Amino acid sequence: MRRLRGNFLMNLKPETLQQIDEAITRYPVKRSAILMVLHAIQEDRGYLPPETVEWVAAKLELPPINVYEVVTFYPMFRRKPIGRRHIKVCRTLSCALLGGYKTCETFEREFNTRRGETSADGEVTIEFVECLASCGTAPVVMVDDTLHENVDSAKARQIAELIRQEAAGRT
């Protein structure tokens, strides 16, 4: 069997490793666990570092290309670090009809950065994403795992203020 190369480099928490081993038991075919394993690594490290591909390939006994093609296909997987907080503004029609573009621009102004980019202080990354499936409370925004509903410009400024306060409290 191939040696788990880059194991020490992955630097995963013990509970992440446990979570990964448990996920693999859920499927009759190891390869099926790939999305769950990648999610676990991304939650632990904040992104998928370059050594992920080889490490997961060895873990699931796959050629690395099988991991690479998955990492590069799914929009939620990131190969670069992002800001401490991840702001995802919904771009699709129902949100746009009620001001989703304005909401996104408000966040861009508040953090002095642009969609798809991270603020200079590394605090937030703003992303304009496709439908978050909460069209009835448009415009919607996800900050990390939390959904915020009816986010007009005023509410966007409140959310931005809370994020700044939280950041100030940390230092």
Place this chain on the structure above:
Amino acid sequence: MPAPAQRRIIFRHVDEPGYTNDLACYLRHGGYAMLRKALALAPAAIIDEVKRSGLRGRGGAGFGCGLKWTLVDRRSGKPIYLIVNADESEPGTFKDRHLIHQDPHQLIESIMITCWANGVQQAYIYIRGEFPEGARILERAIGEARAAGFVGPNIGGSNYGCEIYVHRGAGAYICGEETGLIESLEGKRPYPRIKPPFFPAVLGLYQCPTIVNNVETLCHVKHIVEIGGGEFAKIGTPNNTGTRIYCVSGHVRRPGCYEFEVGRITLGELLHEVCGGPLPGRRFKAVIPGGSSAKVLRFGDTFTLKNRDGSPRPLAVEDIPMDFDTMAACGTMGGSGGVIVMDDSVNMVEALANLNAFYAHESCGQCTPCREGSLWMKKITHRLVHGQARAEDGALLKSVADQIAGRTVCAFGEACAWPTQSFVAKFGEEFQAYPETKRSPRPEGAGALV
């Protein structure tokens, strides 16, 4: 005549004060009694009830649920899998969040009944990546159900055992397509499979017979076991039985999810009475009745259908019943039940540009007509909106869309072509006007859509 009242069956406990999503609350409300009842019935009898109920899939295509179950290959000797499609990502559709967050045990009980009826011993819930909270709620609920003996080995003291696992997607719309979903669950890129000849019922997950059902469809199963297929078939209208969740979003006063008997309410009643009509000072202009892929309807248009006796049946957009069949006869579809409303502040070229950006982003790239065509359509509408319109753009859009639909492995080809085809056909004058004005005359107070 006032609009009919909601008939909340699968939404009975959604937004109910004091109702929580834990097992104790579910049991207090009679939970898992239908699983016990089902385990005492022969599997074939349950499938018969579901067939009798006339339940059609709520994901978009409206395929008969009982028929789907009947098509499963039971002689292969291979295990049969159930996959719950909780990858709800059709823009305009937002019911799964409520069903999963507020009543996860209803879904789990229905899954277990379905598994028993079909001899399934392993079920996967494929939940979209953007629902991390929903995934945690389901994991916890499955854990509770397992501890109480409703999931796992020897269910309810019987010899029958079945496991449910939660599997998270990662933000790809195409995973809602059932064979794309299967590929994704196998750990690959979600490129949809060619069908026919082989459907998932024969060769699905790991080349084993597989059932893929939508969350809303499955939630009905426990209620069919409760009241019987015959009684269920009396709800709604013939061939469009049961209830549906209509998700209304966009320019109405009271957007939200509403459960009605299928076809017993018209589009006009839903929008004007249930949702409170247009925003102050506005008029309805257009509506997409079944998720963003459904063809758009223009207010003011009328359709002439036929009554049973052959006499003409004129229908205004407001008069169209919210069902599968009449919607199809009017050239659109009931689809996923996502109703997106646009008022007279909307520039239809911009609205289409918004949708085209979505489809260009979400095309999986497997088939050339869709991969290239969806991007071309995005670029053409983009240049229209940004002041570089050409006289031929309307016709060009239609030509591109016409060459995608019907030429791809999966229905995404149609899904991305239908908005363009219908927007250009029904609002042609807005596309025509572009070459002269060069820049969209965005109505006052309207926000940007692209």
